[in-house]
Amino acid sequence: MPRASTRRLVAGRGRYVDDIPAKGEVYAAFLRSPHAHAAFEVVNISAAAAIPGVVRVLTAEDIDPVCPPWKCVLRNAPDLQSPEQRPLARRQAVFQGEPIALVVAQSRAIAEDALELIEVEWSERPAAISLEAAAMPDAVPAHENLKSNICWRFEHRSGDPDKAFADAEHVVQRRLVFARKTGVPLEPRGILASYDPSTNALTVHVSHQMPHQFQLHLAELLGMSPLDVRVICSDIGGAFGIKMHVYPEEVAVCAASRILGRPVKFIADRVESLSSDVHAREHIVEARMAVNTSGMITAIDVDDIQGLGAYSVYPRSSTAEAMSALRAVGGPYRFDNYHALLRSVLQNKVMTGQYRSVGHPVAAAITEALVEDAAAVRGEDSIVFRQRNFLPTEAMPWVSPMGARMIDLSHHACLERMLTLVDYPRLRQEIDTWRQEGRIVGLGLASFVEFTATGAEAYGRAHVPVSSLDGVMLTMEPTGEVRAQCSASEIGQGIQQGLAQIIADAVGVRADKVRVALGDTAASPHGGGAWSSRGAAITGETAWTAGRKLRNELLNVAAAMLQTTAASLDLRDGRILAADTGAERIAIGDVARTAIFHPYDLPTGTNAQMSVSHTWGRDADPFLPTNGVQASLVEIDPISGLVRPLRHWVVEDCGRIINPLLVDEQIRGGVVQGIGEALYEICRYTEDGQYGSGTLADYLLPMAADMPDIVVAHVETPYSGSQLGAKGAGEAGTCGAPAAVLNAVNDALRPFSGRIDAMPISPVDVLRALGKLPAKAGA
Amino acid sequence: MKPPRFDYLRPQTLAEAVELLDRHGGDAAILAGGQSLMPMLNLRVAQPAVLIDINAVPELDRIGRSGDRLSIGGRARHNDVFRSAEVAQAAPLLTVALEHVAHEAIRNRGTLGGSLALADPAAELPACMVCLDAEIVTASVKGERRIPAGAFFQGLYTTTLEPNEILARVDVPAAGTDWRFGFDEVARRRGDFAMAGVAVAVREESKAVAECRISLLGVEMSPRRMEAVEMCLLDAPLGTAANIVAAQSALRDTLEPIEGSEIPPEYRIQIAHELLARVIRAMAAPVSGKRTH
C-alpha cells in the first residue's frame, strides 16, 4: 500500500522548515572558523552592523548570558572527557567551520555580505587531524590544555580470548580503515525560532528527528519550562541520524530569537550541511579471528580507534557509534571469547555521531572480511564456514559476549533463501566464465545482525534524556474516523503510513479513515521520535494497544446500543458486525455519534471513552536484534580500477512486516547508502584540517545511473516479546551493503593476489591491487 | 551561499553586449548557461560587480555549416550541439564527447562558449576543439579575433580571452569522409568531470595515417596537441600493435599531469595510457568512430 502522503510530497506540496513563514522573520548566517584550530578575537563588528538590512551581529559575548555551554556527559561512562561546547565559540575555535559569530539580517544575502566585514584576529594553533596522529600519546592536543586526545577508552573481555588465540588452528587478521562520511539529507538542517516576549514562549520549527528530546534540551539551555517551548517538526526531508543532535547553530538561533524578540530563521546550505552536520564512521580497526581445527570460530579480537572530531556530540555521545560496532562484531556467529578495545579520539574536525545503522556497517565489514579470510585459509567456501558457525536457532536465546540477547534470528533460513535467490552454483559458474573472458568480476556475501528499536537502558543509564517509550493518543471523531497523535517522527521513512495501518487494523476501520499527526510537542505525548529503526517496533506496538483500547470502548457502546454483549460483536471496516454470522449491525459513526451527542441513550454511567491513550516501551531486551544476508556482484574496469556494482541482493528478517512496500524501499535506500559508503562517499580533510568535501561535486553520492538492481526478499521471524512482532527495518540495508561490496571487490581481486582494506574503495587502490600501479609508498 | 550584490545587464544585441563589456571589462562577468558561474557566485569565489547576461543576444546560438566550415555559436547549448545533425556529420567527435558532459539538465543550460571560456582542465569540449583544430572567434568593440584552439588554452582555468571579448563562435573544419575520430574517458560516476580522457582524430590515405591529432583532458592543466604521440601513428595503418606501444610510451614521456589533487598523477598517466590504446583499437576496428563501451 503506497503512502497516503506520496501525492502531496511528489507534487511539491511538502512543508519543510524553509517553507514555513513567520511574520517579521529575519535570517541568520554564521561566521565560521577558517582554521582547524586557532585562538581568535572578534575585533570589530561595526562595519558589518552598519550594512543596511543587518539587524544584529552576535558573538559569544551576546549569547553566553542567555545560554550556558553544554558538554557531553554519560553517567555510566564517567571517564568520558569531552570539552564544553557553546552555540558560538569563544576565543578558541576547534574545527574549521565552527561558528564564531552570527549575523541576523533582512535576508540571508545581506547577512552573508555582513559576515565578510566582521574583523577577526586569528592566531593559528597546530591541529590534531589524522586519526592515527591524534591518537598518539605525544599528539598535538585538539583543545588547549588537553592532556590527551583520547576522550574515552573502553575495554571488554569475555571468556579467555588469549587462550583461544594461543590454541587456535588458524588466526586471520585484518586492518580495515573506514573514512568519514555523512548523511546528506535532501533537506539540510534548518530552524525557525520564534520567541514571543509577551508570553515568554518559544515556538520552534526545526528539521529534527526527535521533537521531544530537542524540546527538553532547548528548555534546559534557555532556562525555560518545556511548557513554554513548543517544537514542531513538519515534513522532514531525510535525517539519517544526523538530525538527532543538539547543534550550535540551532541553539544560537533560538538564543538570537530570545535576544531579539522576533522570529529568526536559519537554513543550512549544502556547504554548511556537508561541513557541519555530524560525520560518521572514521575508524581504524585491527581485528583478529581464531578458528579451531573443526572450523569453529573460537575468539574475536578487535582494536578500534575512532575519530570523534572536536567534541563528543551532545547529548548522545559520538562514542555510541563505536560501542555499537563493538556490540555487533561477530553478530551472526556463536563464539565465546571476545576482546575489544576502543579508543575514541578528539580531533580538530567536525563531530562524528550517529548515522544510519550506527556502527553496524563497520562491524559487518570486519566480521565478514575475517570470515572470508578464515574460510580461505581452511580452503572452503565461505558459505560453508558461515553455515557451520551461525548461531543455531535451537541455541536461542543466547547472550553474546558483549551481553546482547540474541533471539528470534534466522541466519540459516536467510542464507538458504539467498542461495536460491542468486542461484548460487550457477552464478559461481557464470563468474568463472566471465573471468575466462578476461572480465574482473566478484561476488561478495555479508551476513549481519542489526540491533534495532533501542530500549530504555541504553541512554537511561547514562542519564541522557532520550525516550525509548512512545505515547499514542487516539480520538474518535463523530464521523467514525480516527485521529491519532503519536510521538514517532516522520522523516521520510513512511512511519505515518505504517501507524495508520496498525491503528486501522487494531480498531477495525480502513486505513484512510485514520489520520496520524506527528512531530509536534504541543500535540503529541512525550516519546522517542525517529531513531534506531524504532517506529514499527515501539510506536507501532503502542499504537496497536491504543487501537485495541478504542475498539473495546466502541464495542461496549455498540453492545449497549444493541442490547447485547461486546463479546458477541466484531468491528471491521468501520462496521459493527455480529461476531458469529458477520451480519452488519451498525456503523461505527453511529456508535461514535451516540457516545458523543446522545449519551443519554446509553445506560447511566457508561461514560464511553472516545479518546484513549497508551504509553509503552519494552521491559525486556535492551535491543531487538534483526538479521539478514546481503550479496553483491561487482565488476572492475581493468583500465581505471572503477568498481561497478552489477547486482545486489538482500534477504532480511525484520519480524512482522506491516507495509511491504515501505520496508522494501527502506532496504533499497539503505543499500544505496551502503554502496555509497563502500565506493564513493568521503569527508576529506587536508593535513592542516581544511575541509575538502563541501560541495556535491567533491562529496560523491551514489547516483541512480550507477546503481545496480537491488533484489529484496524476506524471512519473517516475529519478535516473540510483542503483540505485533515487528522489529526495525530502516537500517538493515546500510548495515550489510558495505561489507558485501568489499567482499565482492576482494573476490574479484583474488586472482590478482590483491586486496582492498579501506573504504570507500578508491579506483587508485584498486589499480594498485591489480598490480597496475606501484604500491603506495610506505604501504 | 548567496551571491554578493551585482548589477545585472541584459543586452539585446551583440553590439550592445560588446559595448557593455568594453565599458565594464574586468569588473564584469558574462552569464551564459550559468552552470559554472552561478555556483561560483554563490560560493563567492567570483565577485563580479556586473553580470552581462547574453541569453537575449540573437544569433549567438546558431549552428550552421558553410562549405568546409562548421560554425557553432558561443551560446549554443550542449544539448543543441549534441543533437545537431550537422555537428554529427561535420564534427562527430563533438557528438560522441558531449554524451560525457554532465547530465541532461546541465546540458540543457550549459553552453559551448561557457565551457571553453571556463577552461576546466577536465572538460571535454576544450580538448575536442584542440583535437579538431578549431578556431575560436571572439567579438569585441574592435571587431573579431580568431584564435586557433591550440593557442587559446593557457593553463588551469586560463585562456587568451581578453576581458572585453565575448566568445562569439567556434569554427570547426568540417571533416571529410577520410577522417576518423575516437573519444573515451574515465569519470568516477556517469556525468562527472573526467579523471582522464583522450580525443583522437586521424585522416587516412591509402590505408595509412596521413594526419593525426591527439589531445587529452583531465590529465594536464590544459589541453594541447600531443605531437610526439601523433608522430608514432603516422604513415602506417591505424592500430598496429607496435604503433600503439610506441604511442603509449611517447605519451608517458610527454605528459605533465596535474599535481596536488587526491587523484595521484601516476593514476592519471596510467589511465590515459590505457585509454589511448583503447581508443585507437576501437577506431581501427570495423565500426569506426563509435564509443567503445
Ligand SMILES: Cc1cc2nc3c(=O)[nH]c(=O)nc-3n(C[C@H](O)[C@H](O)[C@H](O)COP(=O)(O)OP(=O)(O)OC[C@H]3O[C@@H](n4cnc5c(N)ncnc54)[C@H](O)[C@@H]3O)c2cc1C
Ligand atoms: C554538476 C555539473 C557537472 C558538470 N560536468 C561537466 C562535465 O562532465 N564536463 C564538462 O565539460 N562540463 C561539465 N560541467 C560544466 C558545464 O558544462 C558548464 O555548463 C560549462 O562549463 C559552463 O557553461 P555555461 O554556459 O553554464 O557557462 P557559465 O556558467 O554561464 O559561465 C562560465 C564562465 O564562462 C564565462 N563565459 C560564458 N560564456 C561566455 C562567452 N560566450 N564569452 C566569454 N565568456 C563566457 C563566464 O563569464 C564564466 O566565467 C558540469 C557542471 C555541473 C554543474
